[in-house]
Amino acid sequence: MTTWPESQGTSTSLETVDMTINVGPQHPATHGVFRMVLTVDGELVKDCEPYIGYLHRGLEKLTENADYRQAMGWWDRTDYLAGMCCEGAYVMAVEKLAGIEVPERAEYIRVLMMELSRINSHFMFLGAFGADVGSFGTSFTYGWRERERIYDLFEEVAGDRMFPTYFKVGGVTMDLPENFETRCRDILSSIRQGLEDFDGLLTGNEVFVERCRDLNPVTPEQAIAWGFTGPMLRATGLGWDIRKAEPYSIYERLNFDIPTGKQGDVFDRYWVRLSEMYQSARIVEQCLDEMPSGRVLNPDLPKTLRIDEGELYLPTEGTKGEYGVYLMAQGGTNAYRAKLRSPSFSNLSALRELVVGNYVADAIVILGSLDIVLGEVDK
Amino acid sequence: MSFGDPFFGISWLDIIIRTLIMVSAMTVVVIYLTYGERKVVARFQMRLGPTRTGPVGLLQGVADALKLVVKEDLRPRNADRWVFEFAPYATFVPVFLVLLTLPFAEDWGIRNLALGMFFVFAVLGLNIVGVLMAGFGSGNKYALLGGIRAAAQMISYEIPLVVALLTVAMLAGTLDLNQIANLQGDRPFILVQPLAFVIFFIAVLSELHRAPFDIPVAESEIVGGYFVEYSGIRWSMFQLAEYAALWGFSIFGSVVFLGGWNFPFGSEVGVGLQLALTLIKSTLMIFLIFWVRATMPRLRMDQLMSFCWKVLIEISFALLLVTGFFLYYNWPQEILALVNWGGALLLLIAIFIRTRRKSKAGDLVGTYKNIEVTE
């Protein structure tokens, strides 16, 4: 972390007043309703006070007062950039708690959809991060072009674009449409084309590299102490991914590797997410090739799901990090307690340590590199 | 009766007519520049740009102008009044003056001044005053930050701009823009002084707060920069100044470096073709500026300043020195061109190496062995 440069210190005679800038909830660079108050001496940030809670919708209280099937609608609105990853986590947690088997084909469909949502969310990161660094929307429209194609695919399969509520306890609500295979393959090719565009536009660009390299490097211990998971942790060089470390669903059968950065600075975070998308595209291809036929929903599901005594914490690899679902059931149709371990919440909690000592322009870029989603932070 | 001498012989009427011509030409060009930029940058991003107003969105500029004229231009209470009121004019007038001296065709400039280039340098400095007035006058934190940033950036980038243009003036031997265009009959100065053109182009980008140097108007950091408190007609004055400067500098650049109206066909050809030639060259330059704007992310303030003071100024002074040697010992211009091309390439490679250096941070500290990921 860049220490406070002494040479910059103003001489005692020239008394300067620190200005507080309110990077408020309504600000183009804060990715949603998040407010941070920066106390600034000239261009350097001396202190940063983050305020969250603007998007708190009481997910946990709602889940406790609705039965397992109804709560699905709220869970995919937490990380609204990757709807299906959150649905998958919640559904797998409930199935594991209730001990419900999921047919083979549904598992493959789920992994395929989760990886497509991961690509979708990372495209949003690339677009927004490009705009933070300043490329005036070209990166945004590149990212959006691919996102729209993936959303069209979700619409054809599940009916809705952002909040498909496609997964169901015990499998998937509907089978894939007939022309899904061809549609999915040409979307994969357009995704790869989009990735090359981004690679050309940003990765090599000297100004981009100048802005991002060596900005706010983080060592693995600091990252673990602050509770970083996902791309933020992998950027520091620790190749830990829950799909490999604690495999769930059918991830052990698929082969893909985990890109890691070198020194955890902003450029590595960008680079890890970019190369992760190539891996996700690889996974989607494998799922398409090995997709078994058969039913997509467990036939003997109870009419209303009741789970007796039991609790579990199921960690899954969300797009921003470890997206863990804690469920406790005490009989009845409603969960007694549900808790979402949201990756952006922990990644954001270290914002003050990351931002203090940098310039105002860098504070915005660092916030962008955290890739937070406020729906998940505020639950 | 060439364009040079006064209309109907009456000098004061002539002044009024010429300014009217210039003002109307400028507003039309600015309106279609805003539309052009939105269309071109949209095409870069694979979208359509404005299509609703007018056949292909052609009336979009007019619609914007009308909207801005009609909109209420409010003034924040804690802004101090006169500084806030006059800031737009202080930014607009210098840009208008620059346009006066530019030769569109053979001595077809509004006023052909003998010291054309010198006049442009002098007038350029006033622009900074307007920006500072806007920044301090509007009593808003973001505007203050934007104003300071803009002032620092414009002052520091003026030096390499002036020095690069001086080398060309030395080569041409005069400061009169018309003469400079005449001298480029057989070869444009860009072939002789490419390094000067590169420095000129980078400095112009930062004078116009464009592309990699649009820090004062960085919407992601300080929203909107110095004109954040303006609205309505005052805000449109800032936009007018910005796009007029863009047009002015692109014509200035095409006259000085690309041979203006003279290069391929010389001066026998009719005035119309010369006029078209200048416009084509300036649109080429404008397209280059739009293209860079659609691609480049933004530099940070200290990187911008260090790039100017540690790289651009040194290279421009070295160029001045070298051109001086060549003129004094009047070595052939071909070698000067060679040296220049070498210098330009050197600058590009320096930037490339700068970004590929090993990262400063220490290597991986910590007890955690990297968990090998089993395939």
Added chain:
Amino acid sequence: MFGILKGLATTFSTFTRKPVTIEYPDEKRDLPERQRSFPVLTWDFDHDEPFCTGCNICVRNCPVDCMTAVMQDNPKHPEGTSNRRKIAGKFWIDYARCMRCNICVEVCPFEAIVMDNNWSGHEHSVFDRRDLHKDIEDLLASSKSGELSRPFRPLDSINLSEAVSTGEETPEATFVAALPKAREEQNQRIEQGLGAAIQEREPEVQATTSASNESGVAEDDFSGLSERKLRARRMKAEREAKVLLEKNEVVGQELLYVLGRTKSTLYKEITGEDAPSIPVPPSAKADSPSPISPNSDAGDPNSPRKIRAKRMRAERTAREHIEKNEEVPAVLMTILRDTESPIYTELGGTETPQVLETGTSNPDIATENAEGNVDSPRKLRARRMRAEKEAQELLNQGEPIPEELVERIKSLDGTVPTPESAT
């Protein structure tokens, strides 16, 4: 500098590609079949009525409680043109609350609610949030107009994949009566002059007075009405006429006809001569309630069957009050007196005389217990009783009563059953 040049090359390559924007209002993307915007009700073209029977299954299963449905008797059932006994009288969906989670479509047993999968489902922008509160006509509009041409239900895909995996034959098609084919058949039926709905079976011989007299008089819906309904019809017509008169517009022909048939005084003022004496069938002229025929018609409130039902209900509530030795409410006493129930005389001795002079059938009881009023005393009592029974049953199993149940009971001012009272 080469990275910047590479970046410029990329943007130039996208500069040359075809733009991807679809200019929405002019050209519209064709939506896939499974697309879902907002729930709408489907129209049964064979029986010319909505599929929905108002069974409230979707209302209960909705996570955000954005629907309310009211069930009512299906008038078409006695006519024989529909085999649905009940039909949805009123149905509201609040599109501002609905989160489009598709649960209502999955749980509906009658294929009555489906997600609108064409563009009309998306164009709901309004200025006032309350306009998003769609009632049954708006919900049926898209299906009735034939726009909803390919309704889709997730269950069909599950049944299909189920049949494929177990090898049986494919399941039969759904939404048959709502498809465009059924709509054309209905149009053809209407052209040929048959009824809009298929005649399922013989209309039940319901001895409604109007249906019984075959004197060939033009079907006149004033004849079968009781005096009280006539009065309501007259007042309504007069009210409309007065409004028109204030705006001194001419009163419509059919409004005049209604004023005439209900012999309202206003008729003389407008037309200046007496109500026309159309040869009114004898039964309508009698002022007294129509003679009590053995199977009194369903519509007349004063039929003996209805009176007996009202009496018994009143007695039951009265007995209840007596058990809790509360004071029997005056309203109840009047009903007991009207229906000459024995209990009244037994209570009569103890009640003070002032109970007697309340009106015979004061109107507000009727509206109070009206069908649609959500918090009428009858419904409130039913809710209280159900809450107490639930609490009682929890106590029997020995579990603690949850707080929210306690609040609910207190809010309905019922008595929370204490453990020792649990027998």
Added chain:
Amino acid sequence: MSTKTSPDSGNIKTAELIRTQLPNIPFEISETKTYADLKIEPENFLSLVDGLNKNDALSFDLLRNIVAIDMGEAGLWAKYHFYSFVHGHGIQVTVPAKSTDLTIPSITKTYPTANWHEREAAEMVGLKFQGHPDPRNLLLEEDLDIHPLRKAHPLQKPEILQGIEDGPPGVEQ
């Protein structure tokens, strides 16, 4: 094919390992569907955490999650999930807070990430974390001292959109 439990599927194995490594700390072992669970009193919770963190054989260095639960009569519980990168195993620790003072020692010193997790748990359920650097509300307003995730806190009835006096839609009064 049920989803495979996490790699240290030997739930109890991790718990026994901890028992052997930290013999003098009293806790009961039980099992959840994914991780083993250690139930411990708030008094010796801090020593357990230090043991888990410092001991080389355990080295639980990531605090994943803090869940605060209102167990009705059994009072307020807090459940912690730890994970070790080096050994790849995870554990859940349950700490039932005393019903008298509802406090649990704060572990922000050993795990800085606990700062926000504890603040959120405190405001949601009303637990107090002793020794927390700045125990303000995180998600809710500063001065709001209701605890929404308590079972007693009622779920607000969904208010009907239009004015209350209008009553249910469509029915003219």
